[in-house]
Amino acid sequence: MATMTAGQRAAAATDMMATLSVVRESLGVTRADIVAAFAGADQYCHDNAAAMNAAIPQPARSVMTTTQKAMMYMLILSHRYKVGV
Secondary structure: OOOOOHHHHHHHHHHHHHHHHHOOOOOOOOHHHHHHHHHHHHHHHHHOHHHHHHOOOOOHHHHOOHHHHHHHHHHHHHHHHHHOO
C-alpha cells in the first residue's frame, strides 16, 4: 500500500483539527506540525504494513479484505485510547 499524497495528508490533518475543535480540545502545535505528524505516521504504516498483516492469525489474515483489516486496526487504536492502554 502506498503512502498518502501531500494533499491527502493535508486533508486528513484538516479533519483532525476540525474534530478537535468539535470536542473543544486544544493542540499546542501548528497546522504544519500536524501535517508532518500525519506524514510520519503514514510512512510508519507503509513501512510496517507487512508486519501488521503478519500479526493477524490465519484464517482471518487470508479471508479479510484490506479494508476489513484497516477497519480492525482503526477500532483497535480507538479502543486502546478509550481504555487507556
